[in-house]
Amino acid sequence: GDSVTQMEGPVTLSEEAFLTINCTYTATGYPSLFWYVQYPGEGLQLLLKATKADDKGSNKGFEATYRKETTSFHLEKGSVQVSDSAVYFCALAYPGTASKLTFGTGTRLQVTL
Amino acid sequence: SQTIHQWPATLVQPVGSPLSLECTVEGTSNPNLYWYRQAAGRGLQLLFYSVGIGQISSEVPQNLSASRPQDRQFILSSKKLLLSDSGFYLCAWSVGDRVAYEQFFGPGTRLTVL
Numbered sequence: 001g002d003s004v005t006q007m008e009g010p011v012t013l014s015e016e017a018f019l020t021i022n023c024t025y026t027a028t029g030y031p032s033l034f035w036y037v038q039y040p041g042e043g044l045q046l047l048l049k050a051t052k053a054d055d056k057g058s059n060k061g062f063e064a065t066y067r068k069e070t071t072s073f074h075l076e077k078g079s080v081q082v083s084d085s086a087v088y089f090c091a092l093a094y095p096g097t098a099s100k101l102t103f104g105t106g107t108r109l110q111v112t113l
Numbered sequence: 114s115q116t117i118h119q120w121p122a123t124l125v126q127p128v129g130s131p132l133s134l135e136c137t138v139e140g141t142s143n144p145n146l147y148w149y150r151q152a153a154g155r156g157l158q159l160l161f162y163s164v165g166i167g168q169i170s171s172e173v174p175q176n177l178s179a180s181r182p183q184d185r186q187f188i189l190s191s192k193k194l195l196l197s198d199s200g201f202y203l204c205a206w207s208v209g210d211r212v213a214y215e216q217f218f219g220p221g222t223r224l225t226v227l
Contacts, residue, residue, distance in 0.1 A: 036218075041221075042220060042221070043203050043218035043219050043220045044157075044205075045218070046215045046216075049215055089156070089157065093216075099145065100162060100172075101157075101159070101216055103156050103157045106155075106157075
């Protein structure tokens with residue numbers, strides 16, 4: 001079946017450092033890919049998405065490119081802030097009536113001053 | 114605009130007691146609805162989803178059940194809670210005909226079973 005693998009956390013960075021959170025997937029078809037973010041004590045928010053190969057999703061300085069050849073969707077940000085501290089989830093879903101999301105296990109990011 | 118509500122926000126229940134968590138969506142019609150559970154330090158597990166009133170699909174066998182009595186209302190229930198039911202329960206909705214098929218999540222209910 002389909003699956004999403006994320007790098008183990010926690011990831012601890014100093015403010016203004018460069019961020020990469022790796023995400024790879026196994027899929028039988030051509031899913032859409034997503035990054036969700038969960039701030040402490042809250043639900044998940046969609047951060048960015050890409051619906052086909054070579055698409056780049058971007059939002060709030062974060063970017064991720066849908067790489068079909070490497071089955072990857074790595075999340076990057078050039079300069080992180082303390083307010084980016086959260087848990088980040090990579091996920092995939094197929095077009096369809098139910099569009100169920102398959103999530104990775106999440107990567108906790110801690111940004112310090 | 115669309116909003117999603119969950120209640121209660123937190124709940125502490127003894128083992129063996131019943132459970133009812135409610136989720137409602139405003140500002141859209143005929144949404145797909147989902148219940149997820151997030152155990153401490155772990156990822157999200159899809160429990161149930163619904164594509165219409167009275168239509169419930171279960172992803173994981175357990176002592177929980179779900180119901181959708183109205184178009185924008187989704188209820189998660191249990192007759193007898195187990196310790197392993199503790200976790201953060203998230204409701205989400207999506208529109209089935211959107212190309213990107215993103216889901217929108219509620220604020221969650223933190224359940225502690227003692």
